[in-house]
Amino acid sequence: LARVDVPARLTDAEFWKLIEDTSEPNGFFRSDNLVSNEDTFQGVIPRLLTIVKPGGVYFGVGPDQNFTYIVALQPRIAFITDIRRGNLQEHLMYKALLELSADRADFLSRLFSRPRPAGLGPASSAAELFAAYGRVDTSPALYDETWLAVRDLLVKRHGFPLGAEDLAGIEFVFGSFRAAGPYLAYGGTGVPTGNASAFSGRGMRYPTYQDLQLATDDQGRNRAYLGSEDNYRMLKLFEERNLLVPLVGD
Numbered sequence: 558l559a560r561v562d563v564p565a566r567l568t569d570a571e572f573w574k575l576i577e578d579t580s581e582p583n584g585f586f587r588s589d590n591l592v593s594n595e596d597t598f599q600g601v602i603p604r605l606l607t608i609v610k611p612g613g614v615y616f617g618v619g620p621d622q623n624f625t626y627i628v629a630l631q632p633r634i635a636f637i638t639d640i641r642r643g644n645l646q647e648h649l650m651y652k653a654l655l656e657l658s659a660d661r662a663d664f665l666s667r668l669f670s671r672p673r674p675a676g677l678g679p680a681s682s683a684a685e686l687f688a689a690y691g692r693v694d695t696s697p698a699l700y701d702e703t704w705l706a707v708r709d710l711l712v713k714r715h716g717f718p719l720g721a722e723d724l725a726g727i728e729f730v731f732g733s734f735r736a737a738g739p740y741l742a743y744g745g746t747g748v749p750t751g752n753a754s755a756f757s758g759r760g761m762r763y764p765t766y767q768d769l770q771l772a773t774d775d776q777g778r779n780r781a782y783l784g785s786e787d788n789y790r791m792l793k794l795f796e797e798r799n800l801l802v803p804l805v806g807d
Contacts, residue, residue, distance in 0.1 A: 563614070567799035569715045572699050576645070582806040584640035591647060593622040593640070593735055594743035596764035599774040602629045611748070620647055622769065624782040628791050635795070638804040646726035648803035649717075653707040655796045661789045670700035670735040679786040681778060687739050687767045700735050704728060725793040739767035 567575070602625075607636055611631035616638070617623035623637050635646060658664035662677040665686060670790065674689040681689075711717050719727075743763040764772070770783045782788050795801055 563800075565798065567634075569717070569799065572715075572799035572802060573717050575802050576804060578583065578640075579636075579802075580645070581807060583642035583805060584627075584807050586639075588732075588743065589643060590639075590641070590743060591620060591730060592764070592766050593620060593741050593769060594763050595622070596768055596772055598622050599625060599772055599779075602626070602726050602774045603776055604779050605630060621651060621782070622642060623801075624651075625780055625788075625793050627795065628782050628788040629780050630725075631632075631791075633800070634799045636804055637801065638750055638806045640805070640807045642723075642805045643726050643730070645803040645805055646803065647730045647749075649711060650707065650730050652796045652801070653710045654703075655793045656710060657703075657706055658793070661783050661786060662684060664789065665783075666699070667703045667706075668734050669693075669738045670695045670697075670703060671738070672699060674694055680701050681769050683781060683784050687771065691739060691767075695735055704731060707731065734766075737766075740765045741768070764789045773790070 560575070605626075606629065609630050611632070611634050615623070615627055615630060615632035615635040617626065617635065618638055623635065627635050637644070639645070644698055654667050659665055660679060661683075662673050665671075666673040669690055671690055671693040674693055677686060677689055692736065707727065711727075712719055712724075742765045749794065770781045772781065773779045779785075782792050
C-alpha cells in the first residue's frame with residue numbers, strides 16, 4: 558500500500574467527513590460504558606514504548622482510557638471506534654471541554670460542573686486536584702453555562718451538523734458527570750471506594766473516573782492524561798487539531 562502522510566491538522570469539514578463516511582449505524586451494547594471498567598490498562602505502557610514509535614496511527618475502542626495511551630504513544634492521528642454512537646457523543650463532549658479549558662483544573666471544573674477551588678495550578682498533582690474537587694458542590698449555573706459553551710463550540714464554531722439525538726446524547730454524558738462527579742464508573746454512577754454497594758456480582762468494584770486518573774503503570778508512574786499538565790496540554794492540542802476521530806462501528 559502506498560503511504561499517505563497524515564496532515565498536522567484536519568479541517569472541521571475533513572474531520573466530520575471522516576466520521577460520516579467511515580461510521581456504521583448505531584449498534585447496541587448492554588451498558589453506557591462512560592468510564593473504562595479496567596484499572597490496569599496503564600501497565601502495558603512501558604512495554605509499548607519500547608516497541609511503538611511515535612508518529613504512527615492509533616486505533617482504540619471505548620471511552621477516555623484511549624487518551625492516556627495517546628499522550629504516551631504520541632501518534633499522528635487517532636481513530637476511536639465503538640458499536641455505540643453514545644461513545645462518539647462522549648468523545649465530542651470531551652473534545653469540547655478540552656478545547657474550552659486552559660488547564661486540568663479548568664477541565665475538571667467544567668466536567669464536574671463544580672467551581673474551581675483556590676490554590677490549584679500546573680504543579681498540582683492529580684491527587685491534589687481530585688481531593689480539591691471532592692470538597693466542592695455542583696453548581697447548576699456552571700452546568701448551564703458550560704453546556705451552552707459545549708453546544709456553541711461544536712455546532713457554531715466547528716460547524717458540526719449535530720441533530721437533536723446527538724445533542725441529547727452529549728448532554729446525557731455531561732449530566733452523568735455532573736451527577737456522579739469523580740465517582741462515575743462503568744455502566745452508571747459509581748460510589749467512593751470502600752462502599753460495599755460499589756461491588757458487582759462478580760465480587761469486583763468497577764474503578765471510578767477518579768481511580769483511573771490516579772492509577773499508575775507497573776513501574777509506579779501515573780501516565781493518565783490528567784496525571785500531569787504536560788499530558789493535558791498534549792491532548793488538548795491533539796483535539797484542537799481535530800486529530801482524534803471518533804467513529805461508530807462494530
